Amino acid sequence: MRGRHEGAGMRARAALVGAAVLVGLLTGCSGDPFEAYCERVEEHQVALTEAVAAGGPDALLSVLPELQDLREAAPRDVADEWQQVVGRVEALSEALEDADVDPASYDREDPPDGIDDQQRAAIDGAARELVRPTTLAALGDIETQVRDVCGTPLYQ
Template sequence: MRPRVGALGTAGLALLLTGSLSACAEDRFEAYCERVEEHRVALTEAVAAGGSDALLGVLPRLQELRDEAPRDIADEWQQVVGRLEALERALEDAGVDPASYDREAPPEDLDDQQRAAIDGAARELVRPTTVAALQAVETQVRDVCGTPLYQ
């Protein structure tokens, strides 16, 4: 014979489950916001330095934030980080240092295919979809964490 759960027991169980689920959600946002806070100074410095090579320097931090991001903004994080990862791969495949790469005066040993891959990856960073994704990430961080992603 199964024990019966009375109305009070059902309400208590529902309250316990609701509390557990919201605690999980809060923990998820808490971890995400802690990562934002940990990386904000480095991201601020990278943005101030300008250029995609500065953002490549903080790519591991951006990848952490993407991995911690709530599901509702995960696609946007992937768009931003994915475009940076593609640029990093194109530069690595060409054996080019991001800090010293100059599109107008590329290294002599850079072939047309490598240059096209780097140019294509760089263009993807400034496409409207990537810009919009970054704006959505910035807004979501401000809304959820109460702080800017960078200053």
């Protein structure tokens, strides 16, 4: 009889240890789901702030890698908004690159030699999409969400 009780006791202890390990793993992984996103926001905050302060036609283009990183880290509740904003910046970047145009010096009224009507139309279209109300609203939603969830502005 004693062997039977010892085996049951060992199984019970093993089950308790297993449950304790499982609980530890689950609670160890259940941290703030926005933590990594907010860390990236803080990581890129200086670059975004400098780009906004500098202004100019290439401000957002200069921080495209940072914006793409934030889009990748974005929580589901703002993923569509990040896609809207970053997608518009990417489209403008591609249009300028395809036309082999420097965004900092591009002048729509006096485009550089060698740019054709199709390239100019692509640049103009991408620039219009970037400042459309839907894109600006998406950016506003992102800024609000970052402030609410991360407790800091996207840029200062």
